[in-house]
Amino acid sequence: MSDTSKDYWIGFDLGGTKMLAVVFDDDFKPLGKARKKTKGNEGMEAGLKRINNVIKDALEDAKISASEVKGLGIGCPGPLDLKKKSIRSAPNLGWENVPIGKSIESEFGFPVTVANDVDAGVFGEYKFGAGKGARCVVGIFPGTGIGGGCVYEGKLFLGGNCTCMEIGHIPVQPDGPIDGAGNHGSLESVASRLTIAGHSALAAYRGQAPHLLEKAGTDISDIRSGAIAHAVEKGDKMIKEIVEDACEYLAVSVVTIVHLMAPDVIVFGGGLIEAMEDIMLPTIKKRAYNRILPSMRDVYQLAAAKLGDDAGVMGAAALAQQSVRERANA
Amino acid sequence: MSDTSKDYWIGFDLGGTKMLAVVFDDDFKPLGKARKKTKGNEGMEAGLKRINNVIKDALEDAKISASEVKGLGIGCPGPLDLKKKSIRSAPNLGWENVPIGKSIESEFGFPVTVANDVDAGVFGEYKFGAGKGARCVVGIFPGTGIGGGCVYEGKLFLGGNCTCMEIGHIPVQPDGPIDGAGNHGSLESVASRLTIAGHSALAAYRGQAPHLLEKAGTDISDIRSGAIAHAVEKGDKMIKEIVEDACEYLAVSVVTIVHLMAPDVIVFGGGLIEAMEDIMLPTIKKRAYNRILPSMRDVYQLAAAKLGDDAGVMGAAALAQQSVRERANA
Numbered sequence: 001m002s003d004t005s006k007d008y009w010i011g012f013d014l015g016g017t018k019m020l021a022v023v024f025d026d027d028f029k030p031l032g033k034a035r036k037k038t039k040g041n042e043g044m045e046a047g048l049k050r051i052n053n054v055i056k057d058a059l060e061d062a063k064i065s066a067s068e069v070k071g072l073g074i075g076c077p078g079p080l081d082l083k084k085k086s087i088r089s090a091p092n093l094g095w096e097n098v099p100i101g102k103s104i105e106s107e108f109g110f111p112v113t114v115a116n117d118v119d120a121g122v123f124g125e126y127k128f129g130a131g132k133g134a135r136c137v138v139g140i141f142p143g144t145g146i147g148g149g150c151v152y153e154g155k156l157f158l159g160g161n162c163t164c165m166e167i168g169h170i171p172v173q174p175d176g177p178i179d180g181a182g183n184h185g186s187l188e189s190v191a192s193r194l195t196i197a198g199h200s201a202l203a204a205y206r207g208q209a210p211h212l213l214e215k216a217g218t219d220i221s222d223i224r225s226g227a228i229a230h231a232v233e234k235g236d237k238m239i240k241e242i243v244e245d246a247c248e249y250l251a252v253s254v255v256t257i258v259h260l261m262a263p264d265v266i267v268f269g270g271g272l273i274e275a276m277e278d279i280m281l282p283t284i285k286k287r288a289y290n291r292i293l294p295s296m297r298d299v300y301q302l303a304a305a306k307l308g309d310d311a312g313v314m315g316a317a318a319l320a321q322q323s324v325r326e327r328a329n330a
Numbered sequence: 331m332s333d334t335s336k337d338y339w340i341g342f343d344l345g346g347t348k349m350l351a352v353v354f355d356d357d358f359k360p361l362g363k364a365r366k367k368t369k370g371n372e373g374m375e376a377g378l379k380r381i382n383n384v385i386k387d388a389l390e391d392a393k394i395s396a397s398e399v400k401g402l403g404i405g406c407p408g409p410l411d412l413k414k415k416s417i418r419s420a421p422n423l424g425w426e427n428v429p430i431g432k433s434i435e436s437e438f439g440f441p442v443t444v445a446n447d448v449d450a451g452v453f454g455e456y457k458f459g460a461g462k463g464a465r466c467v468v469g470i471f472p473g474t475g476i477g478g479g480c481v482y483e484g485k486l487f488l489g490g491n492c493t494c495m496e497i498g499h500i501p502v503q504p505d506g507p508i509d510g511a512g513n514h515g516s517l518e519s520v521a522s523r524l525t526i527a528g529h530s531a532l533a534a535y536r537g538q539a540p541h542l543l544e545k546a547g548t549d550i551s552d553i554r555s556g557a558i559a560h561a562v563e564k565g566d567k568m569i570k571e572i573v574e575d576a577c578e579y580l581a582v583s584v585v586t587i588v589h590l591m592a593p594d595v596i597v598f599g600g601g602l603i604e605a606m607e608d609i610m611l612p613t614i615k616k617r618a619y620n621r622i623l624p625s626m627r628d629v630y631q632l633a634a635a636k637l638g639d640d641a642g643v644m645g646a647a648a649l650a651q652q653s654v655r656e657r658a659n660a
Contacts, residue, residue: 079625088625136490148590152482159592160466160629166589169623171582174503183621252501256586259496260478262489291513293499295409295418299490 008064010055010110011317012074013117013309014038014100016092021054022313023062023069026321028128032062033313040093047095048103055108066108071324073113073316075120076100079163085114111327113320116163117312119156121305122149124315125267129306136263139305140167140253141270142246145180146188150261156319168192172252191249193272197223199242200231209236229275240279247280251287254302258292262299269305277304338394340385340440341647342404343447343639344368344430346422351384352643353392353399356651358458362392363643370423377425378433385438396438401654403443403646405450406430409493415444443650446493447642449486451635452479454645455597459636464594468587469635470497471600472580475510476518480591486649498522502582521579523602527553529572530561539566559605570609577610581617584632588622592629599635607634 007026013019015038022033034057036050059066076098078090085101101112115123122131122139131137131151141147148167150157158164168188169181176185177195189195197220204213204223212231216222231239254266273280285302305311337356343349345368352363364387366380389396406428408420415431431442445453452461452469461467461481471477478497480487488494498518499511506515507525519525527550534543534553542561546552561569584596603610615632635641 152487157482157591159626160594163625164590164592166623166626169589170586171621172501172504174582181623252504256500257590259499260494260587260590261487262494264490291501293496293511295493296489296496 006068007070007321008062008068009317009321010058010069010072011120011313011315011320012051012055012072013120013312013316014051014074014076015117016040016077019051019054020309020313021058022317023058023064024314024317028314028317031064032058032060034058034061038093040090040095044093044095044098047093048098048100051100052104052107055104066110069108069110071111071113071320072104072108073115073120073318073320073323074100074104075115075117075312075316077117080114080116082114082158085112087114111320111324113316113323115156115316115319116149118147118165119149120313120315120319121147121269121307121311122267122315123151123156123319124307124311124313125269125305126151126315127318128314129311130267130269130303131265134264136261137265137267138165138257138261138263139267139269140250141268141305142188142192142250142272143270144192144194146192150263152261155322167253167257170253170256172249172256187249187253191246191253193225193228193270194220196228196242196246196272199245200228200239203236203238203242208238211236212239225271225275228272232276232279243276243279244283247283248287250280251284251291254284254288255291258288258296258300262296264299265301265303267303267305269308269311273304274308336398337400337651338392338398339647339651340388340399340402341450341643341645341650342381342385342402343450343642343646344381344404344406345447346370346407349381349384350639350643351388352647353388353394354644354647358644358647361394362388362390364388364391368423370420370425374423374425374428377423378428378430381430382434382437385434396440399438399440401441401443401650402434402438403445403450403648403650403653404430404434405445405447405642405646407447410444410446412444412488415442417444441650441654443646443653445486445646445649446479448477448495449479450643450645450649451477451599451637451641452597452645453481453486453649454637454641454643455599455635456481456645457648458644459641460597460599460633461595466591466593467595467597468495468591468593469597469599470580470583470587471598471635472518472522472576472602473600474522474524476522480593485652497583497587500583500586502579502586517579517583521576521583523555523558523600524550526558526572526576526602529575530558530569533566533568533572538568541566542569555601555605558602562606562609573606573609574613577613578617580610581614581621584614584618585621588618588626588630592626594629595631595633597633597635599638599641603634604638 146168179189476498
């Protein structure tokens with residue numbers, strides 16, 4: 001093995017509202033970083049330029065030159081084309097067919113590894129966080145939708161079209177409410193943070209959640225994870241029940257995943273879980289228990305994500321390292 | 331690579347009612363075989379002896395000596411301990427902690443690879459049948475229960491306790507009927523061949539399925555796949571509807587599996603599918619379509635199993651070959 005002490009890696013997280021680049025050494029110690037607003041509405045060309053500028057700023061902050069970087073990993077939203085290193089479609093940004101890998105590679109010269117943003121986060125938790133070193137890790141992140149990812153025997157589990165683990169879209173309640181993709185009764189239609197916010201807004205409007213009403217009003221945009229957790233803590237029983245109902249469905253998804261993939265660890269992450277880990281995780285675990293075959297009940301651990309927002313950049317950088325090292329050893 | 335033209339492999343299928351051994355050459359041409367009734371009720375010791383006798387008979391039929399065999403693969407029911415090469419529990423046979431690998435190895439001297447019976451069948455379809463060469467194949471076999479298996483990048487996808495893809499136990503209908511494991515609304519509670527037989531017996535009893543009544547009566551034990559297919563073909567509309575209702579739920583499991591694993595091929599097999607492929611497969615495909623994200627709708631093929639009962643022995647033998655070759659290359 002060659003001396004890798006001077007290998008540097010960049011992790012990039014391309015979000016709907018902000019973008020973040022972090023430069024790491026070979027032990028994933030962060031050396032420098034930069035962030036900007038994404039501003040998807042300014043168009044794809046402008047966006048690709050902003051991405052390159054953030055990378056430059058992070059390199060400057062780390063005092064590392066591009067020629068010292070061995071690879072960059074970037075977690076992106078939307079369906080991807082991993083071979084072409086492009087984003088097929090990012091509805092949140094309004095961008096289509098985004099040649100993101102080529103754009104960065106032609107500017108800086110180092111190889112780029114493109115990954116789904118949730119996959120990058122789950123890989124981060126597998127390498128450095130709640131699923132560290134496990135043979136099979138599944139991540140579930142309830143937010144506006146519900147994202148998922150899986151690391152199996154050290155590598156991302158990938159689908160035929162290079163994307164999978166769309167946990168938010170598995171059916172859990174036939175004839176349930178409609179979700180963002182137009183389907184009825186998907187997991188995200190009944191258990192996303194957005195769905196919880198919707199039910200909570202109704203409760204607040206009806207006068208059944210005074211603490212939530214005082215803190216956040218009845219506009220769904222204002223009912224974020226912190227406000228929901230606050231209301232539960234202060235004693236809004238109806239909000240607690242709404243959260244527990246969502247946990248019931250998250251438990252159904254756990255039952256499905258355990259029976260299909262029997263992972264060693266299921267990691268739950270995202271703002272909602274961070275704000276209410278103590279309520280949500282035991283509720284999910286308990287409600288899943290009796291619906292799992294006895295021989296499979298104890299094969300998995302339920303864990304809260306440990307890295308928060310760092311998971312995405314760390315995972316993306318680690319994916320770049322894995323990809324570059326694999327090619328070197330091939 | 332060494333000369334493998336003289337490598338022989340044995341595939342063994344241990345079923346609830348019968349056991350089958352087939353001797354193959356290195357190209358998986360069958361050279362000889364033997365079968366016996368399993369007779370689980372005569373006890374585990376007697377059963378292990380019968381297994382060894384069937385292997386001897388198959389070797390004799392193939393005119394091959396045990397010393398020429400490079401490995402044997404055996405597909406077994408029940409939760410397994412793959413490391414110990416044992417069956418933890420086979421309720422159908424009434425056997426517990428069955429040291430099946432050691433029993434065969436100590437008798438014949440060649441290495442034994444133990445696999446879940448459904449996994450062996452799916453591996454057979456991946457190597458030689460409907461999922462030949464695909465990067466990711468999922469098999470679904472609706473019978474008394476509903477078994478599943480997955481081959482991912484050339485190898486069986488395995489869970490933490492060495493077993494997974496328990497597709498029959500994923501929840502598809504909250505508050506649905508009870509299944510054999512005591513769970514409500516699992517896939518097998520609403521879509522197994524046994525469930526279809528149960529609903530069909532009621533229809534026959536009520537006078538709504540004259541062809542089924544004439545052919546098979548109202549005893550669930552007699553309402554096998556052939557009788558169900560016959561009734562549909564002859565015009566028992568109620569039976570057709572019962573089969574289509576089951577397809578609706580099988581479609582839900584397809585939607586779940588496509589979103590989670592995005593396999594290239596989903597293979598449906600077993601007697602029920604064999605008897606009604608033309609009705610069931612298009613119904614499942616059609617009912618799944620609109621519930622799958624547009625970007626994932628066309629990534630998978632739905633296919634009927636091609637090998638029938640041969641899948642299990644061929645897959646088991648191929649698993650033995652893979653395992654022996656891997657150890658040799660390690």
